[in-house]
Amino acid sequence: MHPSKICTLSLCVTTVFGLQRPLKPGSYQDSExxxxxxxxxxxxxxVIGAGPAGLQFTSTLIKHGFExxxxxxxxxxxxxWQYTDKVPIPVTFPPIDTMAYVPDIPETLPATHxxxxxxxxxxxxxxIREHWAPSPVWKNMTTTTPSKWMTLPDTNYPKNTPWKHTQMDVSRHVRQYASSVGLNANDEEHANVTAYWTRVERVEKVAGSQKRWTxxxxxxxxxxxxxxxxxxxQEEFDAVVVGNDTDNDAAWVPTIPGLDDWARVVxxxxxxxxxxxxxxPFANKNVLIVGGGYSGVGIANDLIGFARSVTVSTRERFDNGPSPKPVNLKNALITLANGTVVSDFDIIILATGHRRSLPYLVGFHNSTIQGRDEPDTIKAPVITDGTHLRSLHWTGHYIDDPTLLFCTDLPWGGGLVGYQALxxxxxxxxKAxxxxxxxxWKMYPGAANLLRDVPVTGQVRVRLFVTWLNTEILEFGGSFVAPPPVDETLELLRYYVAKQYPPAITHFYDSAPSGDLPRRDWDVYTGEHEVQPRSLSHQQLKALYGDQPSGHWAELSLRW
Incomplete structure (x- = not known):
């Protein structure tokens, strides 16, 4: 690596966190x-969870000699991504507060019934359904992210997998990766590691055992x-990784006057x-879908040709609050926030998203804290209103006790989960x-400044991980960490997204804000800059992928 590049990486760390010196051995005096x-x-x-992230954490920790x-x-x-025809237990109206959740655990353990x-x-x-909590994936669901960027380490999709692939393609891919590292349900290689059909009820540090997690x-x-x-x-551990999907573990239901009564009657x-x-099951039904996100639009498309009518109700714009404007339901009449009254619906589907709950984290919830206010509590909470995680270092460690770590990144491709696990x-x-x-805590920017649970995301965070890990290798020894390889297909995505969307949207959905990196590092510029594909002409793009429908490329941007 050229010396100037090393300098650039170090400066990236100091800029983000406002430290006085670059991160390198000898920068700080040794003291407690x-x-x-x-x-x-x-x-x-x-490790809690055997999804794409949990599997990578488990495999990495095993390779480094941990039990x-x-x-x-x-x-x-x-x-x-594990599809099943089984559906989750219906959501209660109103939903149960995570802080009020008490698992049904016998007084004396171990116990069997x-x-x-x-x-x-x-x-x-x-x-079985209550224990399992099947995922929200539906049968005909397709991804908004191309298979090129939904790959796990050393695992490939079949050669003819389409750009816009199905949930079944992803599910097979994850199981293939699990088998390759010996972590599938029927693998004997790590049978002492995997515990399927096993739900974590509580994670806590019991009195008298403050150094270990129970x-x-x-x-x-x-x-x-x-x-x-x-x-x-019960089992005891020295450290815990929350590797299950922290974005989708509980349904979020808005406060809608009249909804509780309607759900109780019908x-x-x-x-x-x-x-x-x-x-x-929705054949010849009039269906109202509340919510215009990916699930709402995807389910609406899936219902076309079966339902008599499909209506999608969505807000005109997003705001920072967790709740939409009130909607009144009475006598089968639905009053929308803009005053429009609609009726004659047989089914209402609430595609209103999900929230973080993680109910097994004893003592880490405080739902009295709304939005992104800073708490004035003795114990820093991780879960508040369910919109984000907080009190985490940029590496995912819980600040007050770094033996607890949360997976805070997307697990695919050259994603950050591999760096985070390492x-x-x-x-x-x-060794680091x-x-x-x-x-x-001094580095922590506060909940109001978090984009995805941690202070920085995207390429800036990749550089942070690579710089930090390689700096520690200079101190403790080991193999250097390489950044993800440059992928020319990312340029294709940026090109088409930039052509389809206004500059503000392409800026938001890029993998890192363009202002955080030198202009020469970017293939596509947003805002006042003209879109300029650096190395691939339209003819080359067409030769690689053909004429893609504009809507197809537009959908892809939603995951960035």
């Missing part, structure tokens, strides 16, 4: 308040005669989009350092 010190040796690590246990409530790997069908008024099927676990095992065995137990007529699977492994192995807790 400079670096964070682990409370004990980290040997045993729990790892990966817990997944579903029967197979895949996370949000065999449930019969109909026991306590609940079917075995209901208990996980309370619940496993389902179907047994003969249609019965269901449930087993509860419970099958109102449900959240996470319960949608196929269009056939950073976690090296920190917990004592974090600033002291006091210094991490």
């Amino acid at each position: 308040d400079i670096y964070y010190r682990l409370p004990n040796d980290i040997r045993r690590v729990a 790892v246990r990966m817990f997944e409530r579903a029967p197979n790997p895949g996370g949000i 065999v449930y019969e069908d109909g026991e306590e008024g609940l079917t075995v099927e209901w208990r 996980l309370t676990l619940r496993k389902l095992t179907p047994v003969r005669d249609g019965k269901l065995e449930v087993h509860w137990w 419970p099958d007529a109102v449900f959240h989009s996470r319960q949608y699977r196929r269009p056939q 950073g976690a492994a090296r920190v917990w192995a004592g 350092r974090l600033p002291s807790i006091t210094r991490m």
